[in-house]
Amino acid sequence: MKIGIVCYPTFGGSGVVATELGKALSKQGHHIHFITYSQPTRLDFLSPNLFYHEVDIKSYPLFEHAPYELALASKMVNVVKYEKLDLLHVHYAIPHASAAYMAKQILKDQGIHIPVVTTLHGTDITLVGKDPSYEPVVTFSINHSDGVTAVSEDLKKDTLQHFQVRKHIEVIPNFIDLNRFKRQRKEHFKKAICPNDEKLIVHTSNFRKVKRVGDVIRVFHEVRKVIPVKLLLVGDGPERDRMERLCRELGTCEDVRFLGKLDAVEEVLSVADLFLMPSEKESFGLAALEAMACEVPLLSSDAGGIPELNVNGFSGFVCKVGDIDAMSNRALEILDDDNLPTFKKNALERAKDFDVTRVLPLYEDFYQKTIENSILTLSK
8 A cells, every 4th residue: 555644753652653653564565655844753764665755834924823734735635646645644633634634625626535544642632632722623624534543442432522523433552663662681771870779760751741740750759768769751841840840859869860852762661670650641651662562560640541551460550640659659569579570571461462563454454444435435
């Protein structure tokens, strides 16, 4: 198949999933055309089946903000026409699904039919989509997609609860490339961070309030009272300054490192003993899956789709959002030398359920069904 993939080219989960999906599809012989305003962060290798089409966003004095959606729709039209695509797969509803609808109508006017699959990732529904100024467009775009997927059952439920959606939503979970995300021999790195064999806790996120990074630091503070432990915080965002102040207030700065954004996060995960994800909302938890693939147990909140990933008592533990005491006690239980090896083994076993080799066929089948159904609809 010739597939156009539209996504945000950033470190965010939707962009990462879209890029990794495209790369995996290209290895199966599909021709994948990425359409976005800059090269996706993880589009880091050359392949005869991978193509990148940059959306040129021109600035005009008339517009306070450049009309990205129009430029994107125009680029979709051109790529579909000249590359003879079989399907467009847009990730994140706003503005990609609405731009795809516009492109589809323009192409229809020219006698070209292109099916559109929209994948819902989380904040496009749970945060942005619920804004009254966007809700009508989100609802319309979902209902006029030829196929719709969501990354978790919880996100599907949330979508159906808050939007008047008539389309069937297929749940296809996020996935992991176990050839990339696996525990590496990085003993020298671990020794540099934990010179006295301290346990190592890791958290990665975009440092927004919804991620509750403060809970990570407070749990770490409680665990640190009982056992020698270090904390690595990977990522950056609006809450970072406040988190640095919190570390100073709690007196934990000497044992906490802020690493900023990292491309090779698997190298950090390879030396971790515990991954914390205390988010108040999380559609799936891709960062947690990456950690589990590197044999890192997960201590998480019970928010959103995380319990669909983290099996309580097996790959880690699930606690109520904001319950610092429970999380601290569970963290100590996981980090106990008698328990840690088992939790590490179980984390990897759970991650294998989301191996790309298992999830990729679900997307391929869904693409094929969507194309066939759209042809049947067209012939009626």
